[in-house]
Structure formats: C-alpha cells, structure tokens
Amino acid sequence: MNNDSPVFSLNEILKTTAGALISGIPETVFDGISTDSRLIKKGNLFVALKGDNFDGHDFLKAALKEGAAGILAQDEEKISRLHADKRFAVIKVADTLFALGELAHEWRKRFFIPVIGLTGSSGKTTTKEMIAGIIGRKRNILKTEGNLNNLIGLPQTIFRLTGEHELMILEMGTNTRGEIKRLTQIAAPDIGLITNIGPAHLAGFGSVDVVREEKGDLFLHMPSSGVAVINLDDKAVASVSEKWTGRKVTFSMSPNADVTVKDIEKNGARGMSFKLVVDGDEQKVEIKIVGLHHVYNAMAAAAVAFAAGMDLRTTAEGLSAFRPFCGRMETRKLRNGAFLLDDSYNANPASVREALMTLKDLKMNHNAYVFLGDMLELGSQAGEMHRKIGMLMATIGVNALFLQGDFSEVTAAGAIEGGMAGDNIFFISDDEKGVDYLKKHLKKGDWILVKGSRRMKMEKIAAQIIENFGGDQAGEKNKTVD
Numbered sequence: 001m002n003n004d005s006p007v008f009s010l011n012e013i014l015k016t017t018a019g020a021l022i023s024g025i026p027e028t029v030f031d032g033i034s035t036d037s038r039l040i041k042k043g044n045l046f047v048a049l050k051g052d053n054f055d056g057h058d059f060l061k062a063a064l065k066e067g068a069a070g071i072l073a074q075d076e077e078k079i080s081r082l083h084a085d086k087r088f089a090v091i092k093v094a095d096t097l098f099a100l101g102e103l104a105h106e107w108r109k110r111f112f113i114p115v116i117g118l119t120g121s122s123g124k125t126t127t128k129e130m131i132a133g134i135i136g137r138k139r140n141i142l143k144t145e146g147n148l149n150n151l152i153g154l155p156q157t158i159f160r161l162t163g164e165h166e167l168m169i170l171e172m173g174t175n176t177r178g179e180i181k182r183l184t185q186i187a188a189p190d191i192g193l194i195t196n197i198g199p200a201h202l203a204g205f206g207s208v209d210v211v212r213e214e215k216g217d218l219f220l221h222m223p224s225s226g227v228a229v230i231n232l233d234d235k236a237v238a239s240v241s242e243k244w245t246g247r248k249v250t251f252s253m254s255p256n257a258d259v260t261v262k263d264i265e266k267n268g269a270r271g272m273s274f275k276l277v278v279d280g281d282e283q284k285v286e287i288k289i290v291g292l293h294h295v296y297n298a299m300a301a302a303a304v305a306f307a308a309g310m311d312l313r314t315t316a317e318g319l320s321a322f323r324p325f326c327g328r329m330e331t332r333k334l335r336n337g338a339f340l341l342d343d344s345y346n347a348n349p350a351s352v353r354e355a356l357m358t359l360k361d362l363k364m365n366h367n368a369y370v371f372l373g374d375m376l377e378l379g380s381q382a383g384e385m386h387r388k389i390g391m392l393m394a395t396i397g398v399n400a401l402f403l404q405g406d407f408s409e410v411t412a413a414g415a416i417e418g419g420m421a422g423d424n425i426f427f428i429s430d431d432e433k434g435v436d437y438l439k440k441h442l443k444k445g446d447w448i449l450v451k452g453s454r455r456m457k458m459e460k461i462a463a464q465i466i467e468n469f470g471g472d473q474a475g476e477k478n479k480t481v482d
Contacts, residue, residue: 006033006107006159010070010089013045016106017091017099019072022079024089030069033103033159035152042067045089047100049152050074056096064088072096097151101186104155108188111161111168114308117187119172119180119218120195121211122351123297124149126289126328127195128171130301134310134318139166149173154183167308174214175201175377181217191307192222193229195300197236198350203379208236216240227307231300232257249307251299259303261295266361269331269339274298276316278306283316289324290331290341291358327459329355335470337444343451344458347375349385352451353392359449360396366445367399371434371461373452374405383410390414400424400441402434405456434461435468442469 010028014021031043037059040046046063048056048071057078060071064082070089073079074096084090093099108115116131118124132143142165144157149171157170172183184192197212205211219228219241228244231237232252241248251259261274262282271288274295287298298319305315324330327345334340341362343355352375359368370393378385390411393401395418403411403425412425428434438448448465452458465471 005162006103007031008033008045008103008106010091012106013070013072013091013103016102017072017093019091019093019099022090022092023084023086024070024091025087028069028089030089033100033155034063034068035100035156037062037066040066040068043069045069046071047096047103048073048075049096049100072099100155101151101182104158105186105188107161108158108168108186111163111165113165114167114191115187115189116167116169116191116193116304116308117172117184117189117218117222118170118193118195118304119174119183119215120193121198121200121215122348122354123195123293123300124171124173125325126294127193127297127300127304128169129325130297130319130322131169131304133322134301134305134315135167135169135308137314137318138310140164141167141169143169144171147173151179151182154186158187172218175204177205177210177214178217180214181221184218184221189218189222190226191229191304192218192226193300193304194218194231194234194237194240195297196231196234196350197240198348199378199381199385200348200350201377202381203377206379212236212240216243219244229300229303229307231296233296249303251296251303259299259306261299264292264295266290268362269333276302276312276319278302278312278315281312283312285316285319287319287322289322289329290362291329291354292361293354293358294329327462329358332466332471334442334465336442338442338446338448338469340462340465340469340471341447341449342459342462343449344462345454347373347451347453347456349375349378349389352389355449355451356389356392356396356398359398359447363397363447366447367441367443368397369400369402369438369442369446369448370398371402371428371448371450371452371458372404372411373456373458374407376453376455382407386410387414387417390416390420391418394418394420398424400426400437402426402428402437404428404452404458432464435464438465439468 030045034044046068057075227247230241230250250257264274273286276285330342332340386407391414393415450462
C-alpha cells in the first residue's frame, strides 16, 4: 500500500466519516492512510481497525510514535488513555471499518476514470488478470493485488490511486452477506462483472440462493449509468441481471451474445485456441492455460474490455499474452515427461469439477493421479459435496487418489461408490507418502492434479513433487501487470 497517496484535510476527514474531533488543529493535513502501525509514514492518518483476532486500538501510541499526524478510532476508553498532545488529531467514529470505506469512496470520486468491479464464485483473479493484460496494453491501470479484495483490502487499493492512472480494476470477494453491497458502494464501479455463481462459502451463506443474492448485489448497487457484463450461460447470473435496467454487454458460447467464441481447439499442455467474436468481428486467440472454464474467463475479460472501449486486436493480443499464475491451473512438465497440474491455490465444488474435467481431457490414455485437500466453508452441505466429488473421481478414471482433511473418508466413500477400487485410495498426513507412490508408478505422459482449499496448504505437495521430479512451466512465466 502506498501510504502517502491520498491527501485529506482534517475537515474533509470529519465530514466524510461523520467523526467527532477529540483533539487537533483545523489546519492539519494528512498524507496517506494506514491501517498498520508498523507501516506508518510521517503525516499518515492511522485508522484503528478492530477484528476478531486483532485490535488496532492497542497500537495508538505506536502510531503516534512513528509519526502519524492523527488517528481515527472507535474505542472511547482506549482513546482516553492515549494522552496525546492536543495538537495531535484524534477523531472518534462509530465504526472504523465503515469509516475506512467512506474515505476510500471519497478518494475514488476525485478521479474521473473508469472503474471495473468484478466478483464471482470462481475465476475472479484469473479474469481480473486477463482484463488487466488487455487494458494494460493501452492504458496505465491500477488493479487489485494479491488477496486485497475485502472491506479492508479494497479501500487500500483505492488509496493507491494517483493522477497517473487511467483505469482501475477491483476484485470483490465475500464470505458474509452484505459485503458485496458495501464493496460496490465504496467502489462505485462503472463496469460490473459477475463471472459465475456457485456453491462457495456456504458456511457463511447457508445456500446457493443466498450466494446468488450476495453476488447479485453488484448489479443492484452499482451506478445506473454503468455497464453490467452478463454471463448468459450461468442461469444464476442471468437471473440476477434481470433487475439491471442499464446497458448490458453479454457473453456466451451461443452466437446470440455480444461476445462469443467458436472453433475451440484443445492443445494439450500448451493451452487452448479459439476464434473470439466480439460484436460480429472475429480474431484468433491462443491462451496458454488449460481448461474450458478458462475460455469463459477469456470471454468475460473480452466482454469487459469491449465495455471499456478496447479494440478486438488489442483484446486478442492481451489474452494470448496471458500466463497462468502460481497454483492456478499452472501446468508443469516434469523431468520424466509426466505433467503436474498445480491448481493448489484454492478450491470449491465448482472449481474442483472443472479441474477434474480438464484432467480427463489432458490425460487421454495415460494415468491420472489426484492429491485433493478438503473444500472448506461449505457448511451443512460439505459432506454431500465431497461425496459427489469422490464419485466424479471414479467417473473420469483417476488411477490413484491421495486425500487430506476431515472429509477425506467421505470423499473416499464417494469414489468407491462410483466404482474406484479402495486399494487405490490413500489417506496422507505428510507429503512424502504420496510422492513415494509416484516414484514407483509415474510414467511419461501421466498427469498429476493437486488441489484443495487455501487453508489445506496443498502448495506444499506441489512443491514436493517439483523437488523430487523437477519441472518447468509448459508455457512462459506470467508477468504481473502493475
């Protein structure tokens, strides 16, 4: 985070946050907003956020010591203990997280540039990077980095805006009802995209219907002058888009959409190619990432680029230049001629199904081995969803299955129910056990899939495989667009 980017006067802070001034002088100007006392720069406003496992109010004195020009806080008792110089600005608000969002929204309004907001149950980050790769060829863009897609991270991204930026791309994540509404209010996107809607974070939402309502809040709360980018092939997205009365840009495998594709060719580990059709014009595209679902991500990115006024040639060039990121359908060719499909970054039922169907296409007549960690945050439906994934394993012809997590036995039961031999299912507590099996059985042309939810840390298994078998990317390494 660029801690000296936004500039606010004390009066602007008070007006924007509806805060009460405890102390400070009217002439105070803040250079930058910080939520981390360890990263304070001289002149910053320190916003003391409070969460389940942290409390920024414990670091008010530290922020003062590091050179902050003032603090924004909600805990009256801890504010009273600060005993700061009366010239030091102390502002009390009802909710520091809400106030942070208000400040970000105010900063966003000062820049008359297009803002793209996107959400979805899966594919958000890949689609965001595809969009950035297209538009970044012609414009100076700012985009969400890493996991900064929540009520803290999104404002931090907005605070990095400067007069040099020509467009901003904001990823929006959620695991609690109401987050997308709030993120949309903060970002006020001119172009909104919901990649897809499926079973993710059900522990927080309870049902896919609630997930649909949550994601649909992007279209419900973005400015009416904006553009909604609609996936016509996702019934849930198409449903929530019916309430949108503004301009629409659609994408679909069907030719009746603004953006579609035809003549899809699967090129094995090298990726896929297709003809991209935008508003009747077409251009050949080769993407260096495997999986039919990434053709959807490419269509989504192309539709957003079209809404943003990008020409088809630039869109095709941007998609062709895209490379998968670490742990996101990243193909690695191993030293013995086998392949690792590293999709270890995260998992939900939809993304696991997509990865397995991609594995089925890639392996052809060769053997396939799967390392699967639990899919987390699925609530009461977790058991049934793991069982169905197990059954799918058997259907696509997985030769050996290595399971980790509390739902391993349920997944195994589903695989056996689907016809997979129990002797080929292993419960592993360390990386070595599975790797030892591969050393005895892995042959040229075989494929290994590694996948699981973020907290399962499946990337450790992918690293162990690379360490033991060696490996390179099937394509060139992706370069992040700044």
